[in-house]
Amino acid sequence: MSRILIVFALLCAGLSILTFGSYASPNDEHQGANDSSVQQVNLVVQWNRTLLAIVRTPGAQPATVHPTRSFAILHAAIYDAVNAIDRTHRPYLVRLSGVPRDASEEAAAAAAAHQVLVALYPAFQATLDAALRQSLAQIPDGNDKVEGIRVGQTVADRILALRSNDGSNAKPIPYVFGTAPGDYQSTPPNFPPQPQFTNWSHVTPFALERASQFRPGPPPALASDSYGDAFNQIKSLGIVNSTTATADEALTGRFWNGAIQNYWNEISQTFSQAHGLTTAQSARLFALLNLSLADDVIAFYDAKYTYNFWRPVTAIRAADPGINPETVADPHWLPEVGKTAPDSSYPGAHAVISASGAEVLISFFERDHAEFSVTSEVLPGVERSFTSISAAAEEATLSRIFGGQHFRFDLTTGQRLGRDVADFVLDNFLTPAHGKDESDDK
Incomplete structure (x- = not known):
C-alpha cells in the first residue's frame, strides 16, 4: 500500500x-470576483x-x-x-x-x-x-x-x-465472444479473455432517464459502401508504421491514446483558472462536465453491448471479399498504438466523451474560440495546441482512426451520442434559479 x-x-x-x-470571457457571469492578476x-x-x-x-x-x-x-x-x-x-x-x-x-x-x-x-x-x-x-x-x-x-x-x-458494485456480466462476421471478438495481439465493463449499462445514470435514452441505430451492414469506405480508411491510416498516414497523424493517434475523460478534466481546469472562476462557478462547470461524462460512459456501454460490433483489427484480419468486394484481408494487421481497447467498437468512447466535453465547455463559456495547449496522458511532456474547443474535440475523435482503434462511423455516431447526453444535462440540471430562493422560506 x-x-x-x-x-x-x-x-x-x-x-x-x-x-x-x-481568451476573453463572453460575459460578467464567468468573470472572477477579483480582477487582480493574482488569484x-x-x-x-x-x-x-x-x-x-x-x-x-x-x-x-x-x-x-x-x-x-x-x-x-x-x-x-x-x-x-x-x-x-x-x-x-x-x-x-x-x-x-x-x-x-x-x-x-x-x-x-x-x-x-x-x-x-x-x-x-x-x-x-x-x-x-x-x-x-x-x-x-x-x-x-x-x-x-x-x-x-x-x-x-x-x-x-x-x-x-x-x-x-x-x-x-455488481460483478461484470460474463461475455461470450461471437464467431460470425461482424461479431465482437477478443483482439490481437494480447487477446483479453473478457471485455471490460460488461455490466456498466446497468449502473443508474446520474442525469439520463435510462442508459438507452439516446441509443443510436446500428452500424452499417458489412456489405454496404459506407462500411467498405470506413474499413479501407482505417486499414490504410491506422496500421502500425502506416505509409499513408503523415507523421503528425500517427503522433495524434498516440497522443490521445489515454483515459479521454482525464484530458477533458485537465482542459476544464485550464479554462477555469484562465477565467478566474469563482468557487461557485467552478463547482457548476465541473459538475456539468462530469455528470455528462459519467452518463456518456453508461450510454455508450449500453450501445456497445447492444450491437457487439467487431473492432477494426478483427475486421481487417478476417475480411471476406465475398461479403464486400471492397474489403480485402490483411492477416497480420495491427493498430498503430499496439493493443486495442478491450470492448466492442461501436460507438467510439473518445468521440462520445470529446463531443460531450466540448459541448459543456462551449455552452458554459458561450464561445468556441480559445488558444490553449493540452499535454498527453501517455506521452510525457508532449503538447498539442488548439485555437478552439471544437478543434480539440475533433482531433481527439479522429485520433482513434490514426491509432487503429475505430471505424469512422463509430466516431460520427459517438459524437451525436455525446452531444445528446451533454445537451440533456445542460437543459435539465444545475439551471439558474428563478425568483425567490425556496430555501429562504425554510
Whole structure:
C-alpha cells in the first residue's frame, strides 16, 4: 500500500500542465470576483487534481468501476454543497435548509471533496486528510468556516448514500465472444479473455432517464459502401508504421491514446483558472462536465453491448471479399498504438466523451474560440495546441482512426451520442434559479 501512496504523491507533484492563451470571457457571469492578476487557489480545481492523481495511480481504481463515476460523485457533492450557500442555481440532488449566506463556500467545497474521496478511496485517507488540512488552512478561521465544513460533510454523506446502490458494485456480466462476421471478438495481439465493463449499462445514470435514452441505430451492414469506405480508411491510416498516414497523424493517434475523460478534466481546469472562476462557478462547470461524462460512459456501454460490433483489427484480419468486394484481408494487421481497447467498437468512447466535453465547455463559456495547449496522458511532456474547443474535440475523435482503434462511423455516431447526453444535462440540471430562493422560506 505504501508503494501506491508513493506513486500518488509523485503524481500530485507532477500533474500534467495545460497552457492557455488569451481568451476573453463572453460575459460578467464567468468573470472572477477579483480582477487582480493574482488569484486565490481554486479549491474545486485543486480537488479535481487530487482525484486525477488518484486515478492515475496504478492499482488505485477498482478495475470493474469506471472512474467517471468517482468524478461525478465528487463534483455533485461539491456543487450541491457550494450551491447550498450560493443559491444561484438549482441543486442537483441535495437541498439543505437554514444554511447561512455567509458560510464559507471554499470550506464547503473542500469538506465535501474530502468526505467523498475518503469514502471512495479509503487507502488514501492519510494523504487526503493532509490535503484537507492544506485546503482549510487557506480559509480564515471563524463560524463561516465551521458552517461551510458542516455543509460540505452533510451534502457529501447524502450524495454517497444516494449512489450507494447504483449497480456499480455488481460483478461484470460474463461475455461470450461471437464467431460470425461482424461479431465482437477478443483482439490481437494480447487477446483479453473478457471485455471490460460488461455490466456498466446497468449502473443508474446520474442525469439520463435510462442508459438507452439516446441509443443510436446500428452500424452499417458489412456489405454496404459506407462500411467498405470506413474499413479501407482505417486499414490504410491506422496500421502500425502506416505509409499513408503523415507523421503528425500517427503522433495524434498516440497522443490521445489515454483515459479521454482525464484530458477533458485537465482542459476544464485550464479554462477555469484562465477565467478566474469563482468557487461557485467552478463547482457548476465541473459538475456539468462530469455528470455528462459519467452518463456518456453508461450510454455508450449500453450501445456497445447492444450491437457487439467487431473492432477494426478483427475486421481487417478476417475480411471476406465475398461479403464486400471492397474489403480485402490483411492477416497480420495491427493498430498503430499496439493493443486495442478491450470492448466492442461501436460507438467510439473518445468521440462520445470529446463531443460531450466540448459541448459543456462551449455552452458554459458561450464561445468556441480559445488558444490553449493540452499535454498527453501517455506521452510525457508532449503538447498539442488548439485555437478552439471544437478543434480539440475533433482531433481527439479522429485520433482513434490514426491509432487503429475505430471505424469512422463509430466516431460520427459517438459524437451525436455525446452531444445528446451533454445537451440533456445542460437543459435539465444545475439551471439558474428563478425568483425567490425556496430555501429562504425554510
